[in-house]
Amino acid sequence: MGNASDAGPWLLLDDLPFQSGYAKRPRKIGDSASVRSKVGFLRFNLLSVLVINQLCWLKRRTYLRSSEYELRRGAKVWAEDKDLAWVEAEVVDVRDKLFAVVPVLLEKLLPRDPDAEHGGVDDMTKLTYLNEPGVLYNLAKRYALNEIYTYTGSILIAVNPFTKIPHLYNVHMMEQYKGIRFGELSPHVFAVADASYRAMMSEGRSQSILVSGESGAGKTETTKLIMQYLTHVGGRAAFDNRTVEQQVLESNPLLEAFGNARTVRNDNSR
Numbered sequence: 001m002g003n004a005s006d007a008g009p010w011l012l013l014d015d016l017p018f019q020s021g022y023a024k025r026p027r028k029i030g031d032s033a034s035v036r037s038k039v040g041f042l043r044f045n046l047l048s049v050l051v052i053n054q055l056c057w058l059k060r061r062t063y064l065r066s067s068e069y070e071l072r073r074g075a076k077v078w079a080e081d082k083d084l085a086w087v088e089a090e091v092v093d094v095r096d097k098l099f100a101v102v103p104v105l106l107e108k109l110l111p112r113d114p115d116a117e118h119g120g121v122d123d124m125t126k127l128t129y130l131n132e133p134g135v136l137y138n139l140a141k142r143y144a145l146n147e148i149y150t151y152t153g154s155i156l157i158a159v160n161p162f163t164k165i166p167h168l169y170n171v172h173m174m175e176q177y178k179g180i181r182f183g184e185l186s187p188h189v190f191a192v193a194d195a196s197y198r199a200m201m202s203e204g205r206s207q208s209i210l211v212s213g214e215s216g217a218g219k220t221e222t223t224k225l226i227m228q229y230l231t232h233v234g235g236r237a238a239f240d241n242r243t244v245e246q247q248v249l250e251s252n253p254l255l256e257a258f259g260n261a262r263t264v265r266n267d268n269s270r
Ligand SMILES: Nc1ncnc2c1ncn2[C@@H]1O[C@H](COP(=O)(O)OP(=O)(O)OP(=O)(O)O)[C@@H](O)[C@H]1O
Pocket: 160, 161, 162, 163, 164, 165, 213, 214, 215, 216, 217, 218, 219, 220, 221, 222, 263, 266, 268, 269, 270
């Protein structure tokens, strides 16, 4: 620095963002290479800020076409969130009739059903918008009120309560569902069993009930409840004074003994 040609103000490039190690050596202001590199850095910084801004802008605006539902300010929507799956949001602005602006960063936006707010609906087909978050929200609302069963047309969805709800399966309940029109009473596994029993009796043909779900969802318990109902409505006293209901249900432990296993999700998996 003692050299006369090097005299003048100096700038340490540490102050500039995005600089790397090589820039730490002092450069003289006014030096053409130094000015070029400084301008380059500033341009780069400005560009980065613009790109990041633009990305944020795009992320904050979602890709829902107005034809999918009435896109208006104040509309209730579901916003996809990578941690929480779906979060409730509200449209705060609408641009070009194509984009809804919501106050969260999101990947996807779906309309939210205003009818599902209070206690949910007992049949998913009653939802105005039949989408994933709407279905999950409806099931959760009903589950919170101990309503573990919900219809989707003639399909019954059961959410495992993992606790005994005795009043849901007693004889009084079975009597209530005997011979009723499907959908007349609250959704129940007995209603499904009753519909297939009546179809078998009136058509004289075998019926199938498909019970499906992941491990621990409650398929075995549900099947037992169906058997319980069928034997209740169709069972006759046997010659040794044991009803068909008793005999069928007593055979369950024997059947479970074959192929029964404990899994991470279920102590009684098969
Ligand atoms: N309707 C219900 N009421 C109360 N508890 C239930 C009900 N359905 C299931 N459960 C509970 O959930 C547990 C798991 O249910 P279940 O054994 O029927 O599942 P699964 O679907 O048959 O599982 P896997 O496919 O592993 O055999 C039961 O042991 C029981 O504690």
